[in-house]
Amino acid sequence: MSTVSGIEKNMNTHSLNHRTSNHMSHVLTGQMQVGHGEQVLTALLGSCVGIGMIWRRERRCGLAHCFLPEGVETGEYSARYVSAAVPRLLAALGVRREQYGEVDVVIAGGARMLNLRTHDGAVGVRNIAAARSQLSLRGLQLAFQDVGGSQGRRLSIDCDRQTFSVVRIQAAQHAQAVPA
Numbered sequence: 001m002s003t004v005s006g007i008e009k010n011m012n013t014h015s016l017n018h019r020t021s022n023h024m025s026h027v028l029t030g031q032m033q034v035g036h037g038e039q040v041l042t043a044l045l046g047s048c049v050g051i052g053m054i055w056r057r058e059r060r061c062g063l064a065h066c067f068l069p070e071g072v073e074t075g076e077y078s079a080r081y082v083s084a085a086v087p088r089l090l091a092a093l094g095v096r097r098e099q100y101g102e103v104d105v106v107i108a109g110g111a112r113m114l115n116l117r118t119h120d121g122a123v124g125v126r127n128i129a130a131a132r133s134q135l136s137l138r139g140l141q142l143a144f145q146d147v148g149g150s151q152g153r154r155l156s157i158d159c160d161r162q163t164f165s166v167v168r169i170q171a172a173q174h175a176q177a178v179p180a
Contacts, residue, residue, distance in 0.1 A: 032064035032079035034092045035159035042156040044169070045109030047124035049131050049147070050155040051085060052106040054162050055093055061159045062089045068123065069130030082130035086138065097138075104143040107131050108155040108166045111148065124148065 027033050027043040027050075035041045041063040043050045051064045064079035064086070071081040077092070079085035095103055110128035128147045135142060144164070146153060152169040 030080035034062040039159045046113040049109040049127040054104045069126045086134040106144045
């Protein structure tokens with residue numbers, strides 16, 4: 001385990017296994033959640049980008065699972081688009097602009113999973129750029145990031161311990177059929 005900007009990070013699969021499934025809260029694509037107590041917020045990410053925020057002073061944390069870089073949101077707690085998720089997550093946490101420096105931010109995901117391209121580039125790369133841009137626009141600093149490449153990731157935020165973990169998900173090996 002190592003420390004980055006005072007945040008405990010753990011890159012192995014054993015970091016959060018002590019928590020029971022009753023405390024695990026899965027943040028699905030296009031959703032965001034604010035957690036508390038013993039809750040562990042977690043998201044499985046491919047080309048989507050996960051944006052985690054830990055506000056230690058107030059013991060609040062949140063996680064957004066963003067599908068695309070920008071667009072028009074309809075639901076109050078929707079996080080489909082990075083452009084809407086960052087301000088909505090800050091608002092849901094109750095963070096005021098003058099408190100932004102107290103919030104630790106971590107991003108993960110943005111992998112190139114399916115070789116899909118749009119006219120302006122791969123979705124994962126665009127999601128990463130949008131997350132960095134939205135955070136920078138608000139003066140928020142990244143405490144940690146594990147983005148890009150071709151591997152999926154699981155981002156988890158432990159609300160009780162005020163820590164995060166990012167676990168890279170290995171691609172399944174394709175079994176070769178042996179002729180009989």
